[in-house]
Amino acid sequence: MQISLRHIEVFHAVMNAGSLTKAAEVMHTSQPTLSRELATLERLLGFTLFERRSRRLFATEKALLFHDEVQRSYVGLQQLVESARAIRDDTNSHVQIACLPLFAQTLLPRMSKRFLQAEPSCRLGCCSLDHSLLMRELLDLRHELGVIEVGVSIDGVEVEEVTVGEEVCVLPAGHPLAAREVIAPGDLDGEDLISYASSDPYRKRFHGLFMDPRFSQHVRLEVTTAEAICAFVLQGIGVALVNPISARAYRDRGLVVRPLSISIPFVVGICRPQGRPMTPLAAVAARLLVEECREMADELSVPGVWTSDR
Known part of the structure; x- marks a missing residue:
């Protein structure tokens, strides 16, 4: 006999509810049934999950460690369920952008305001990463777009470059x-x-x-x-x-x-993995990023921008 999803669901319910009684109510079953499922899971795992004292269950240290992993899996599963539901209902409106810390505090806030106003039903994720990790996650397809400073060679990505002033x-x-x-x-x-x-x-x-x-x-x-x-x-x-x-x-x-x-031109790169089709919403985000870069360039090209009084 192998560990089943049912075993994990029972364990997760008991840990979250704090007792067999409450877990049984949540799962619409009986306490003896859950007790048998837990005993089977402990046997299959090879370690004790709960200590039974005074008719109550107390989670062991190993149970707490195991539950941490279970919770992470549940978060990932929930994301999959939400994605499937969005695909089914044609409401898959989420754009994930990775950027250097510099752009998380400057370019992305400006662009995000315009994007969310134009796409009120869409969710936008902005993740700040250093250059090497950003490129690695972009190539792993964890993000649709990346915003970087161009100045080193980049393999595996398509880049639209915009010069935004000079160093x-x-x-x-x-x-x-x-x-x-x-x-x-x-x-x-x-x-x-x-x-x-x-x-x-x-x-x-x-x-x-x-x-x-x-x-x-x-x-x-x-x-x-x-x-x-x-x-x-x-x-x-x-x-x-x-x-x-x-x-x-x-x-x-x-x-x-x-x-x-x-x-020394300062060049911003809006990049995406080569060969990956861009979703319509990601295309909108990319266009707005380019427009914001060009507006910043215009602001920085005003004569005396650095020497005039603030």
Whole structure:
């Protein structure tokens, strides 16, 4: 005899109800029947699920551990049931988007407002992940769309690229370089720098464009996100190069932002797995993401956007 779904349902009901009596009421059966089912499950599992004391059941530590796994399975099963019901009723209106942390705080909120207004019956899922995990989950088909910063090679995905301004230099208030309207690579010579980790492809891209091996030697602090870089610069620890979206968000907190004398385009990529048909709702979300990127680009192209008074 093997463990059946019925055995798991009985165990789950007893754990949730807290007693055989309540579980029997929920399952519309008798206490002796549930008791026999539990005894069979314990025999098949090879360990005790409940201790019987004073005519009551007390879950063992192993029962609690096992129930954790059962609950996870029930969540997955419930999602399958809901998906099947949605497919049957033609109401499968859910779009899942993965993005870098940067876009979860900037681009996605703007796009989500427009999307949910245009599609009031649709649910939207936004998951913030680092680049490597995002690409892995996208290729595993766990998300329909991904929003990334383009700057490294991408295999297995189709990408629509939108240039949203250019990388900028951020400075703490009162820094001598704040007096300049434009920052040249040579201006950063000798400055304490805050940057991404040495293995990060974006740091290699930045520093390679400056063509000066001494640039990396001045990095005093390494962090993982542009938001963290801006926060540390705000504390006066050093200066940095970041994307214009993060820079603009922190400019309102007192960060000084200056354009660079060389062009380093900041390119946003709206991507999806190659060969996977895009649902109509995902296509709407992708279009709105592109439109928001272009609107941000227009906002960042206004003359004097970094040097004018806030």
